Amino acid sequence: MNELQLQVEALKDKFLPKHSKSIEVDEGWYQIIIDCDKALMQIDPNYQIAQIKQKFGGLRYYFEPSSSTYDDELWEKMNAVVHTYEDIAWVTCEATGKPGVLMKSKSGWYRTLNPEYAATAEHYNSYVICVKGR
Numbered sequence: 146m147n148e149l150q151l152q153v154e155a156l157k158d159k160f161l162p163k164h165s166k167s168i169e170v171d172e173g174w175y176q177i178i179i180d181c182d183k184a185l186m187q188i189d190p191n192y193q194i195a196q197i198k199q200k201f202g203g204l205r206y207y208f209e210p211s212s213s214t215y216d217d218e219l220w221e222k223m224n225a226v227v228h229t230y231e232d233i234a235w236v237t238c239e240a241t242g243k244p245g246v247l248m249k250s251k252s253g254w255y256r257t258l259n260p261e262y263a264a265t266a267e268h269y270n271s272y273v274i275c276v277k278g279r
Contacts, residue, residue: 149175156182159194161209169198173242174234181206181230188222202247202255202275204234238262240269248272 146154153175157166159182170178178197185192191211198205206227210219238245238259245257250272256263263269 149179152179156194156197159192161193161195164195170204171199171239173237173239173245174199174204176242177204177230177234177237178206181227184226184230185223188226189219192223199239199256202235202257204231206231240266247275249275 149172153168156168156178160166168178182194185208189210193209193211195207195209196205197207208223208227210223235247235257236244237257239257241259241262243259243262245259247255248258248260248263248269249255250269252271254272255275256269256272258269258272260274263272
């Protein structure tokens, strides 16, 4: 494993008990979730993760503040951090980490991908750029 993969693997230690310790994003978003974790730790070093995944082409990073420090202001600060990194993911290719756009497969799956990469990748060559309103 490379260093980034090790850092992502270490995030699994922060998962809430009874939650699946799986991180369901491709490597292109690894740095985004590592950076999000670092920013959240600046606010609440003991926060816990409920889930990290890709859904409809967007990053979903679900968390719980530590119970000893929870208040509305803390929640708002942490939520703002998560939204910032979710916004970054919307313009970052899930597979490569290069600039990306929302794309859709013929079967209806959404991913944020770099169009040039998608055109040459066996798994993604059926994806087309989404047009607003469709």
